[in-house]
Amino acid sequence: MCSFAVVIHESGHLLMMLIFGSKPKKISISLFEIAINDESRQQRGDLQNFLIVFFGPFANFICFIIIFLIYLFSGTDLLKFAYVNLSLCLLNLLPVMSFDGGQLLYILLSRRFTGHTAEKAVNIITFIALFPIAVLGFIILFNSDYNFSLLFVCGYIILSLIFKNNRYF
Template sequence: MFKIIVSDIEFRLGILFPAALVIIFTIDKTGIPAWCVAASAMHEAGHFVTMYLFGCKPSLVSIGFFGIRVEQNVNRRVGYFKNILISLSGPAINLISFMVLWITTGINIAAVVHFIIAVLNLLPIEPLDGGQALYYLLAAYIGEERAESICLGVSIFILIPLVTIGFFLLIRSGYNFTLLVVSIYLGLLLMLKRRCEKDS
């Protein structure tokens, strides 16, 4: 794990992340992974900038095998509704990029990647942006403990059919494992988030 602190923000880079990128870029000839990385970077930049605009300077930016995580400074947390906007700012950037690309160049790989990343992150699954937005919305009205329980239930409720459909598609096609992998990945993210919360 490589760590560096810049302007009171700790940046962490896991070893597996650059290694995975090297392997993917070496094997892939379509250019899709490059667009995925670019769209993801713009997505996270949306969160980052929105935090700054709301006076909530991030304390940690972690880049690892399970993606990029931006954590707020516990001493500078903002209200629930500002957190909703922070959560939705990433997908908003991707949707805006999709619209701009669609209007200027038509539907192409870059536009599709932005659209997929936006839609995926808007799913109400923890710890995706949609799940975070749902949590903050519920917490504002019914409290954090109940909101957390409901969000966990919603996440599981959505993940189970996604995994089932993904498995069915894999069996039916013999090669289409994308949805299954994404569903398992989201499940691992959820487990990782819960584990981090227990350890903290």
């Protein structure tokens, strides 16, 4: 279920890239992410880049709406899949580097500030966002049957900060 939601998410990015006439150079799959290597980012305007980044979470949101409506009107047991899509949408919209929300924030900030300043700002916001995400992760862990998925996300964000594994434009 989660893998299919990730495919929907990445398909949203790819669809917008193709609409704007860009083709990915390479798509790589690793344990933690699917990376779309796009060498034409620098040639596109901010609006096109913003829409390409935004359309991944938006595709998950649209999928959530459609599946939720199907659930409401037919009673089909697809509610978990709807919530997986909503969760992936919301998680990716967090203003955290290496997530779509961090990329969107970088695009917006770089219109007003230098790329270096925008990158620093997103890194600081990422660091600040870690605390509430970690607290929520521990609350979920202690109130569930050992669901540590949000803490795993925190670990990924921390490692991204340490190794500067961000991919800003």
